[in-house]
Amino acid sequence: MATRKTSEPFWWLLFAAGGMVAALLVPVHLLVHGLAVPLGWTSISHARMLALAGHPLVKLYLFALIALPLYHWAHRFRFILEDLGLRGLRTPIAILCYGAAVLGTVATLWVLWQI
Amino acid sequence: MTEETMTLEVTRYRPGHDREPRTQSFTVPYRTDWVVLDALNHIKDRIDGTLSYRWSCRMGVCGSCGMMVNGVPKLTCAAFLRDYRPGPIRVEPLANFPVIRDLVIALDDFMEKLRRVKPWIIRAVEKPVSDGEYLQTPAQLDAYKQFSMCINCMLCYAACPVYGLEPAFLGPAAIALAYRYNLDSRDEGYRLREPVLSEAVGVWECTFVGECSVVCPKGVDPAAAIQRSKLAGATDWLLSMIMPWAGRR
Structure with a gap:
């Protein structure tokens, strides 16, 4: 049987990296920015947060934090659709899922660029 | 005292004879130390000798008695009747494989x-x-x-x-x-x-x-x-x- 070239390792690496980010970093931000600040457990002014987000290293961090989990979602959601039996539509599903993640990545870059 | 029994709903299929698999019910004695494989052996020995299935060691080593028991893949030598009380127990060939006959799949x-x-x-x-x-x-x-x-x-x-x-x-x-x-x-x-x-x-x-x-x-x-x-x-x-x-x- 001829070995078929596959791009799976590429998408899987993004999926794996996104999974790490989603599991380890996202909960921290949910706690800080989703609970602690809105509920007044701690106070960080908008100006300070904005200044922080303007730092190049923080931008890089935010980029990884936002973009990588998009690929985690795309890979997982693609597999869910395939497992539901939509295997005849494998290519369009892959394009839609990863395309959405790429769009999200571009949007993230654009927003970070504006800060 | 009447003997306790349990019902097995077993998939039967003979390619060439049957158009599609069908289910046949068998009533077997219930024993606390019996596994599904014991019940199948009882059926083959006492009720219907044409029932076909694979088995060998009956101790979870050979890996040949795998079947779907109530829809879950199990070694039938390790699936105790007592865990399926009061029954009936559905016994089918392993899913995802072509069936050769009854409970025998193609390897x-x-x-x-x-x-x-x-x-x-x-x-x-x-x-x-x-x-x-x-x-x-x-x-x-x-x-x-x-x-x-x-x-x-x-x-x-x-x-x-x-x-x-x-x-x-x-x-x-x-x-x-x-x-x-x-x-x-x-x-x-x-x-x-x-x-x-x-x-x-x-x-x-x-x-x-x-x-x-x-x-x-x-x-x-x-x-x-x-x-x-x-x-x-x-x-x-x-x-x-x-x-x-x-x-x-």
Whole structure:
């Protein structure tokens, strides 16, 4: 049987990296920015947060934090659709899922660029 | 006192005679120490000698009595009637495989896949017998021992929805065994197994369902073998991208 070239390792690496980010970093931000600040457990002014987000290293961090989990979602959601039996539509599903993640990545870059 | 009984709803199928599989009910005596295989043997010995199914060791070692029991892949020698009280118990051939007759499935596809991953120790150069054994530390043994417990019962294939949808998928047990030999300190066959594992229908076909590890009667974790093989394959791929000139391991 001829070995078929596959791009799976590429998408899987993004999926794996996104999974790490989603599991380890996202909960921290949910706690800080989703609970602690809105509920007044701690106070960080908008100006300070904005200044922080303007730092190049923080931008890089935010980029990884936002973009990588998009690929985690795309890979997982693609597999869910395939497992539901939509295997005849494998290519369009892959394009839609990863395309959405790429769009999200571009949007993230654009927003970070504006800060 | 009337004897306690239990009903088994058994799939019957004779290709050439039956257009499609049908279900036949049998009433068997209920005994607390009986397993589903004992009930099938009772049916074959006392009720209907034409019932066909595979079995051999009746002690969870040979891996030949796997069937769907109430829709779940089980070794019938380890599925106690008492756990299915009051019944009835549905006994069907392993899912995802072609049926030869009644509860007997065709093994050919799995056997071919097993052969393709070369599940044996491969050496670049065999050392002569006079040089003695290939020694291994307890830690080196522990690295692969879990995966060596596989008895080729194919319950994991019956549980795997991906295999059900894509018959070309290499599948849990074959990948777990490939991984078992890749982990073995005496083995040098990684490069020979890698092309089979890294195919689109190799490890990458797996969608992390994880049922293979749930149904394994021997405590093997094929899902882990598949995900770790993905990591190894992805690392190989990344290295070949960054350093295309470098020799691969």
